[in-house]
Amino acid sequence: MLKVTKEDANGTVLFRLSGSIEENVNFEQQFGSITGEVCLNCKDIPRINSVGVKSWIKFFQAAQAKGLKLQFIECSTAIVEQINLISNFVCGGSVESIYAPYSCPSCKAEQVGLFMCENIKKLNFELPDLDCIKCGKKAVFDDIPEEYFSFLMR
Template sequence: MLNVIKEQKGNILMVRLTGSIEESVDFEQLLGTLPAEAQINCKEVPRINSVGVKAWIRFFQATQAKGTKLKFVECSTAIVQQINLISNFTAGGVVESIFVPFSCLACKSELVGLFKSEDLKKLELKVPDLKCTKCGGNAAFDDIPEEYFAFLVR
């Protein structure tokens, strides 16, 4: 079940998506017609299935066709996977920031860190370790850089 919070900030409509994107999703009803600029926050989207992906692409491509400039921010790992798998997933929109999975080398906790796409490119995809929030140990990037960051270099 997907929930949407919208907030207008100047010329930009900030849209926060919360929840899984599945069969029941109706983007047209939830989001309506987006204005000239929209920023989509995907931090709280833990899951998107194949039906959800189709609905997503259909909605955002139609939105782009109407001239809306799209920016996707704080993309969850589930969303990043789709961005990597499907080249037109963002419908020409900018991916500003993404969550990156980490795993603590000491206590094995899984955590995520938020990075700007621009900064990841500057780091040449070599993600620095994070401090584990549970034990303070070192947490290392927990995926395959060539796969998780594929969208940054295509």
């Protein structure tokens, strides 16, 4: 179940989204009428299904038509997947930062690393290793750069 909380940060309206986006989602009710510049924090969206995607696009496209400018930050891997699959998923908005999946070859632990999209491009899509949260050895990026970052290569 999606939960949306609103914060005002220096004139920018920030919405934090948490929970899965599925059949029961009601964006109209949770966001109300939104216009202007809005920032969406998508860190805590573990899952979005096809019905959720349809509701998402319907709601944000209508808002975009009314002049809404969206900025996406801290996109979860589930959201990055949709951004890659559906070209208008961000509805004219910009994607500032995303989580990338990592895994540890030594202990098999999985984790995510947060990166600014601008920096990912600067790194030429080759992300640095991270320290494994469990064993402290090196965790490596665990996806195919051409697929996971395809929206940045468009």
